[in-house]
Amino acid sequence: MSIICAIGELLIDFTPMGLSNQGNNIYEQNPGGGPANVAVATSMLGLPTSFIGKVGNDGFGHELKQAMMEKKVDVSSLAMTDKCHTTLAFVHLDDDGDRSFTFYRKSGADILLSEDDIDFSLIDDCQLLHFSSVSLTDEPSRSTTIKAVKYAKEKGKLISYDPNLRELLWDNLETAKEVITSMLPFADILKISEEELLFLTGETNMLTGCKKLQQLGITLIFTTLGKKGSMFLYKDLTGSDKTYDVKVADTTGCGDSFMGAIIYKVMNREKRLVDISLEELHEISDFANGAGSLTAMKKGGVPAMPTCSDVEKLQNEAAKL
Numbered sequence: 001m002s003i004i005c006a007i008g009e010l011l012i013d014f015t016p017m018g019l020s021n022q023g024n025n026i027y028e029q030n031p032g033g034g035p036a037n038v039a040v041a042t043s044m045l046g047l048p049t050s051f052i053g054k055v056g057n058d059g060f061g062h063e064l065k066q067a068m069m070e071k072k073v074d075v076s077s078l079a080m081t082d083k084c085h086t087t088l089a090f091v092h093l094d095d096d097g098d099r100s101f102t103f104y105r106k107s108g109a110d111i112l113l114s115e116d117d118i119d120f121s122l123i124d125d126c127q128l129l130h131f132s133s134v135s136l137t138d139e140p141s142r143s144t145t146i147k148a149v150k151y152a153k154e155k156g157k158l159i160s161y162d163p164n165l166r167e168l169l170w171d172n173l174e175t176a177k178e179v180i181t182s183m184l185p186f187a188d189i190l191k192i193s194e195e196e197l198l199f200l201t202g203e204t205n206m207l208t209g210c211k212k213l214q215q216l217g218i219t220l221i222f223t224t225l226g227k228k229g230s231m232f233l234y235k236d237l238t239g240s241d242k243t244y245d246v247k248v249a250d251t252t253g254c255g256d257s258f259m260g261a262i263i264y265k266v267m268n269r270e271k272r273l274v275d276i277s278l279e280e281l282h283e284i285s286d287f288a289n290g291a292g293s294l295t296a297m298k299k300g301g302v303p304a305m306p307t308c309s310d311v312e313k314l315q316n317e318a319a320k321l
Contacts, residue, residue, distance in 0.1 A: 008035030030300030041260025050074035056086035161187035253301030261291035
């Protein structure tokens with residue numbers, strides 16, 4: 001039985017590892033995908049976790065399944081298809097380690113996730129379902145994800161949501177805004193970036209934007225601020241925390257690691273999302289900042305997810321920005 005269930009994309013990230021003798025980029029393949037990264041993050045932190053998704057019945061797909069199993073994620077509901085290949089993403093890093101993506105996904109196996117692929121008993125047994133907007137870009141994965149989220153809500157499960165805007169995956173940004181926004185009222189926990197907050201609310205003031213989202217019924221909102229750390233909003237409590245001063249290699253998966261750490265801390269509370277104090281909110285935020293910072297020190301998403309002891313060691317030893 002899993003405490004956490006994540007649904008969405010599991011794919012191959014090709015991460016730049018330097019230049020060849022001829023001056024060409026060298027890429028290393030790493031397992032990735034936002035919800036898959038979150039599943040690994042929560043598993044590495046000690047929460048029993050399952051994953052629902054779809055990969056190609058190809059070499060990449062089998063490697064991804066093995067990688068998730070090695071991280072102790074239940075992949076009994078990971079479907080494989082012969083209809084198309086496993087989705088691929090090439091990561092591009094700037095001088096600060098910030099990343100952008102080029103996707104090879106039309107069609108990609110993750111888009112083909114259907115309702116028939118879902119073992120709903122995994123949702124019955126879990127306590128929290130996590131999803132992102134990447135599986136909402138195309139059919140049938142859009143309808144499948146919505147079905148799973150609505151089912152979890154009806155069963156009284158907590159829902160965590162990462163808008164995770166990838167503009168190149170949407171045919172139309174107006175549609176993107178409409179679809180992403182439509183899923184916000186289902187979320188109990190939201191992790192959102194500055195850019196996504198502006199996109200969804202039109203607000204340049206982050207607190208004003210978060211309060212707009214809070215009115216949709218979201219209990220706990222965290223906004224990631226890159227080098228500036230993060231801020232939170234819970235009822236009328238708000239605050240911010242600085243992140244840690246580390247040498248950044250690759251920011252791929254940092255937000256997912258942050259999200260996984262939030263989920264871990266919340267699920268370890270006896271009352272979950274009830275009566276969280278300001279002190280606790282800062283503790284949760286600081287732990288998540290630490291997890292994200294550690295992930296930034298390594299390349300790749302899944303391979304970079306830290307353990308609890310890793311995060312606690314960083315908190316005790318590292319300086320903040």
